[in-house]
Amino acid sequence: MTRTADIVIVGGGVTGVSIAFHLAGRGVGKVVVLERKFLAAGGTGRSVGIVRQLYPTPETTQMVRRSLDVFQRFGDTVGGHAGYTGCGVLIGVSPAMRPQLEKTLTLQRSLGVRAEVLEPSDASRVDARIDTTGLGAVLYEPESGYGDPVGVTGGYADAARRRGVVIEQGVEVTEIARARARVTGVVTAAGERIEAPVVVNAGGLWSPAIAALAGVTLPIVIGRHPVFIVERDAGFGAPHIVYLDLAGGSYVKPESGGLTLTGSLTDDETQHPMDPELLGAEVGLNEAEAVLERTSRALPRLADARYRHGYAGAFDITPDWMPILDESPVHGFWIAAGMSGHGFKLAPAVGEMMAALIAGAEPPVSAAPFRFDRFASAGTAGTFASSYLR
Ligand SMILES: Cc1cc2nc3c(=O)[nH]c(=O)nc-3n(C[C@H](O)[C@H](O)[C@H](O)COP(=O)(O)OP(=O)(O)OC[C@H]3O[C@@H](n4cnc5c(N)ncnc54)[C@H](O)[C@@H]3O)c2cc1C
Numbered sequence: 001m002t003r004t005a006d007i008v009i010v011g012g013g014v015t016g017v018s019i020a021f022h023l024a025g026r027g028v029g030k031v032v033v034l035e036r037k038f039l040a041a042g043g044t045g046r047s048v049g050i051v052r053q054l055y056p057t058p059e060t061t062q063m064v065r066r067s068l069d070v071f072q073r074f075g076d077t078v079g080g081h082a083g084y085t086g087c088g089v090l091i092g093v094s095p096a097m098r099p100q101l102e103k104t105l106t107l108q109r110s111l112g113v114r115a116e117v118l119e120p121s122d123a124s125r126v127d128a129r130i131d132t133t134g135l136g137a138v139l140y141e142p143e144s145g146y147g148d149p150v151g152v153t154g155g156y157a158d159a160a161r162r163r164g165v166v167i168e169q170g171v172e173v174t175e176i177a178r179a180r181a182r183v184t185g186v187v188t189a190a191g192e193r194i195e196a197p198v199v200v201n202a203g204g205l206w207s208p209a210i211a212a213l214a215g216v217t218l219p220i221v222i223g224r225h226p227v228f229i230v231e232r233d234a235g236f237g238a239p240h241i242v243y244l245d246l247a248g249g250s251y252v253k254p255e256s257g258g259l260t261l262t263g264s265l266t267d268d269e270t271q272h273p274m275d276p277e278l279l280g281a282e283v284g285l286n287e288a289e290a291v292l293e294r295t296s297r298a299l300p301r302l303a304d305a306r307y308r309h310g311y312a313g314a315f316d317i318t319p320d321w322m323p324i325l326d327e328s329p330v331h332g333f334w335i336a337a338g339m340s341g342h343g344f345k346l347a348p349a350v351g352e353m354m355a356a357l358i359a360g361a362e363p364p365v366s367a368a369p370f371r372f373d374r375f376a377s378a379g380t381a382g383t384f385a386s387s388y389l390r
Pocket residue numbers: 010011012013014015016034035036037038039040041042043044045046047048049050051149171172173174202203204205206210225226227312313314315336337339340341342343344345346
């Protein structure tokens with residue numbers, strides 16, 4: 001059987017449904033989202049959901065600002081529940097990182113970011129439980145916090161449907177059809193052909209495999225990032241703030257039920273390639289120990305927390321830890337992937353930008369830093385920390 005669409009989006013994570021919502025808002029014709037399992041079955045469903053605003057470039061700053069505006073008013077502007085909690089975010093940096101932090105914040109303030117650099121000793125007025133010993137400064141972002149990636153995905157999906165988008169779950173794309181250097185549609189595992197002049201790869205952890213179906217090689221590594229869950233003791237008190245310890249190398253995010261999610265900020269995930277099918281696999285206490293030690297240094301009251309469990313997450317990582325948002329060398333085959341571990345907080349702006357680019361309109365933020373061909377030039381190597389400060 002053969003059907004037709006104007007645009008097929010492969011992948012029903014937060015990226016794919018945000019793109020679908022924004023495309024439908026531009027009236028570009030029939031948009032179909034194909035998701036091989038269920039919405040948010042990939043990295044989105046395993047995300048920690050932190051929304052920080054510290055970004056090193058004007059474009060990423062503008063994107064996270066636009067996204068934060070959406071998270072804060074999600075019910076009104078999209079519909080549904082983003083679960084956004086603006087509890088504030090503290091980011092600790094080493095003395096050596098402080099000059100760069102101050103320079104970056106000057107740029108960010110000019111673009112509307114509300115944040116202040118605190119002396120380490122002053123961080124106690126935000127959350128007295130953070131241990132700032134040895135830090136050079138602490139950045140305080142009062143509007144930042146965390147959201148619910150599954151809720152945001154559901155909200156965008158419902159809103160996209162209301163705009164006429166067709167979302168099909170349990171449908172895997174197994175072929176991307178081309179004629180010469182142009183995409184002509186997709187074929188599903190059930191053998192159905194959907195003809196379309198535009199196909200968007202929003203496959204997250206599977207984006208390199210999906211690109212390969214079109215003969216395109218993505219410079220993306222799927223790197224393992226385990227997440228550990230601990231239960232705060234009964235006397236812990238009010239939930240702690242979101243704290244990202246760039247100097248010590250760990251983060252903590254409060255979760256409901258007295259739980260805290262934590263993980264590493266210094267391990268180089270590119271050195272730990274992972275089969276995305278292992279997403280969610282159980283992780284034992286032995287692997288958690290090094291990170292829990294760092295977490296306990298950053299937030300000593302967590303030293304008595306009880307280890308509940310851990311799971312394997314993974315990031316789709318580009319060489320500079322920034323997304324690829326561009327048309328590929330195969331005409332009509334677009335890439336929105338390589339989110340490099342921070343694709344939740346950027347998803348609203350990514351959807352907006354991709355929809356503009358695909359529709360041939362001016363994007364709201366310059367797309368130049370996200371071009372597909374940028375890795376051909378030197379100086380594009382990065383780390384997770386370089387997605388905060390460079
Ligand atoms: C452990 C962890 C913690 C994170 N923490 C944060 C955070 O604190 N803040 C933040 O901003 N970001 C965070 N991220 C990153 C963020 O969650 C991701 O970048 C984002 O959710 C990726 O969404 P996506 O839609 O691009 O990809 P995915 O969610 O991976 O979606 C891709 C979808 O494509 C589907 N698919 C794959 N192959 C096919 C096919 N052939 N046909 C059809 N469908 C297919 C998959 O089933 C999947 O649902 C974290 C990620 C992880 C894993």
